[in-house]
Structure formats: C-alpha cells, structure tokens
Amino acid sequence: MRSKAMDIFKEAASTIYNSEVAAWKERGGKVAGYFYPAVPEEILTAAGALAFGIRGTGSTGTELADAHFLHLSCSSTRVTFEQILQGEYKFLDGAVVFNQCDHLRRIYDNWLTVPENPCYAFIYLPKKCDALAREFFEKEIIQFKKKTEEKFGVVITDDMLKEAIVLHNETRQLQRKIYELKKLPVPPISGADTMAIMLAATAMPRYRYNELLKEMLLELSEQKPDLSAENKKRLLYIGSHADDIKFMETLESQDAIIIVDDTSFGYKAVEGEISTKGDPLQTIIEYYFYTRAVTQRQFGTLDKRLDRIAEIIKTFRIDGVITARLTECDQIAFEQFILTDFFKKSNIPNLNLEVEYVLDSVGQLKTRVQAFLETMEEV
Numbered sequence: 001m002r003s004k005a006m007d008i009f010k011e012a013a014s015t016i017y018n019s020e021v022a023a024w025k026e027r028g029g030k031v032a033g034y035f036y037p038a039v040p041e042e043i044l045t046a047a048g049a050l051a052f053g054i055r056g057t058g059s060t061g062t063e064l065a066d067a068h069f070l071h072l073s074c075s076s077t078r079v080t081f082e083q084i085l086q087g088e089y090k091f092l093d094g095a096v097v098f099n100q101c102d103h104l105r106r107i108y109d110n111w112l113t114v115p116e117n118p119c120y121a122f123i124y125l126p127k128k129c130d131a132l133a134r135e136f137f138e139k140e141i142i143q144f145k146k147k148t149e150e151k152f153g154v155v156i157t158d159d160m161l162k163e164a165i166v167l168h169n170e171t172r173q174l175q176r177k178i179y180e181l182k183k184l185p186v187p188p189i190s191g192a193d194t195m196a197i198m199l200a201a202t203a204m205p206r207y208r209y210n211e212l213l214k215e216m217l218l219e220l221s222e223q224k225p226d227l228s229a230e231n232k233k234r235l236l237y238i239g240s241h242a243d244d245i246k247f248m249e250t251l252e253s254q255d256a257i258i259i260v261d262d263t264s265f266g267y268k269a270v271e272g273e274i275s276t277k278g279d280p281l282q283t284i285i286e287y288y289f290y291t292r293a294v295t296q297r298q299f300g301t302l303d304k305r306l307d308r309i310a311e312i313i314k315t316f317r318i319d320g321v322i323t324a325r326l327t328e329c330d331q332i333a334f335e336q337f338i339l340t341d342f343f344k345k346s347n348i349p350n351l352n353l354e355v356e357y358v359l360d361s362v363g364q365l366k367t368r369v370q371a372f373l374e375t376m377e378e379v
C-alpha cells in the first residue's frame with residue numbers, strides 16, 4: 001500500500017534513527033530504548049520520553065558483537081548488540097532491558113561495559129503467574145518508575161500516568177481496527193504492511209503515530225478491495241524475526257497473506273486495554289501482569305497459549321500457520337515442538353522455519369513457502 005502515512009511507518013520500521021525520531025530530538029525530546037512491550041512503555045511516555053523499541057534492523061553482520069557473546073547466543077541478540085557497538089543507538093538518552101531470556105539479558109551486561117552507555121534499569125519479570133509473582137512484579141515496576149524519574153529528572157504524577165494510559169489505549173484501539181480489516185474476505189492490507197504499522201508504534205512519538213494511523217485508516221476505508229487477492233491462503237505467523245519487513249514480504253511473495261501474527265509488538269499488543277479507573281500505576285501493573293497474552297517465558301501457561309492460538313485461527317479464518325525461530329532460540333524451539341503436535345491433532349497445515357536474523361537465503365525460503373502452499377492445495 002502507498003500513502004504518506006504508510007511511507008512514514010515503513011521508514012520507521014526499516015531503519016533505526018528515522019526522521020520522526022530525528023525531528024523529536026531536534027526539538028529537545030528525550031528517547032528511552034526498551035525491548036518491545038513487555039516493558040510498560042506508558043511509564044516512559046509519562047516521563048516525557050519517546051519509547052523506542054531496540055532491534056537489530058539494518059545490520060549485515062556481527063563482527064564486533066561476536067567478541068561479547070557465546071556463538072550459541074541467538075542472532076537477534078548479537079545483531080542488536082552489533083548495532084549498539086556500531087553507534088546506531090547513540091541517540092538514546094536511557095535504556096531499559098528485561099529478562100526475556102538469558103540471551104537478551106546479556107545485552108544489558110555487555111552494554112554496561114560500553115563507555116557512556118544509556119542503561120539505567122533492568123526489570124526482572126517473574127516466570128510464574130501466581131500471587132507471589134504478582135507481588136514481585138509490582139515491586140519491580142515501582143522500582144522501574146523511580147529509576148525512570150531519576151534518569152529523566154521528573155516526578156511522574158498520577159495525572160501524567162493517566163494521560164499516558166489514554167494515549168496508549170488509543171493506539172491499541174486504532175491498531176485493533178487494522179486487525180479487524182484483516183478479518184475481511186479480501187483484506188485491504190498485507191501482513192508486511194501490518195507489521196510495519198505495528199513496528200512504527202515503537203519508533204516514533206506516540207501522538208504523531210496515532211494521528212498518522214487515523215489518516216491511514218481513513219484511506220483504507222476508501223480503498224477498493226483488490227479482488228485478485230481473494231484466493232490467497234490466509235496465514236497466521238508465530239515466532240521471532242517479524243521485525244524484518246523483507247522477511248514478511250518473502251513469506252507473502254506467493255499466493256499467501258499473513259492475516260494475523262502472534263508477536264509481542266503485533267497482535268499481542270492490541271488485545272485488551274489498561275483500565276482508566278483507579279490508581280494508574282496499579283492498573284498498568286494489572287494490564288502487564290494479567291491482561292496481556294501469556295508467553296512461553298511464563299511457566300504453567302501452555303493450555304492458555306494453545307486455547308488462544310485456536311481462537312485466533314477460528315476468528316481470522318486461518319488456512320495455515322507458519323512458525324519461525326532463530327537458530328539457538330530455545331524458547332521458540334520448544335514452542336514449535338509443542339505447536340507442531342497441536343496443529344497435527346487439529347488438522348491445521350503448518351510450516352516450521354529456522355532462520356537467522358540477517359536473511360541470507362531468500363530463494364530457499366521462497367521455495368519452502370511455495371512447497372507448503374502446494375501441500376495446502378492438496379489437503
């Protein structure tokens with residue numbers, strides 16, 4: 001899709017220091033880096049900072065980063081740290097990391113050794129979902145808020161938090177409309193464009209993003225459906241690596257469209273909202289602990305995860321599922337193993353991919369997707 005808003009979203013999704021961030025910095029704005037929405041971005045927004053999702057976009061290798069990690073670390077981790085060492089994140093005024101996995105947390109340890117690094121907080125997210133874990137999480141978030149106040153020299157009041165909650169809820173409502181359009185028999189927007197829209201939310205000032213997304217939704221409502229797309233296979237994408245728009249385009253380069261995904265900054269980010277009633281810090285904690293979809297990082301959540309995937313497949317009328325993991329990513333490897341069995345029992349066509357963050361075999365990838373689509377024809 002071509003439009004002014006889409007061009008801006010694509011630029012934000014396919015670069016690191018994009019023109020929206022540059023304009024924000026020129027106006028004296030602060031930028032806080034974080035790793036996708038497991039970190040409560042509302043607290044960063046309330047502190048007046050632009051919350052920027054850190055990723056490895058644009059890197060072609062890991063020459064510098066390789067000296068800091070075991071070669072068994074996933075390529076997303078190494079590529080992201082390469083961009084840090086190459087100075088691509090010098091514009092950050094602060095950075096917060098969390099314990100997604102042992103690979104990601106090493107970014108924090110290594111970043112601390114870099115002179116003038118922006119790291120100021122590390123959040124330990126509990127692996128369990130019980131009352132004790134809720135109590136622990138609350139303490140972590142209170143501590144994170146305090147550190148953010150110190151870092152940016154502000155006192156974050158309840159009113160500031162409430163304003164941030166309303167702003168981020170508006171983003172969720174607007175983005176949900178994009179996913180609603182994907183339920184149509186002929187969706188007006190591709191999966192790659194959808195991911196660019198979702199990723200751009202983590203890479204530009206939030207007010208500006210919401211205004212652009214409103215413009216785009218208006219344009220989409222006036223667009224005539226492309227009927228040639230009617231017979232495309234409707235796919236669900238699960239896994240890592242979705243922050244490379246070219247990767248998503250490759251998956252869709254034949255007769256298929258990614259209708260919906262199960263990524264942290266994608267569909268997971270639009271499910272549910274933060275309550276605007278009550279103590280705002282508590283409602284943020286409730287949302288991040290209870291409302292957001294559970295992940296494989298959390299123990300005892302398998303049934304919930306499978307029920308949710310089954311519901312997504314039904315709601316979006318999915319024909320098949322592509323899962324992808326980065327080599328060395330044990331979390332997604334176990335998830336792929338479990339899901340393969342689940343899809344087999346549920347009679348849902350499924351393709352499992354193993355890829356590297358820097359795509360080096362687009363032709364091979366296309367061949368595998370083509371073969372998968374052909375087997376779906378035979379079913």
Ligand code: SF4
Nearest residue numbers: 074101103104240329
């Ligand atoms: S891709 Fe897997 S191993 Fe790498 S940071 Fe993400 S969860 Fe961790």
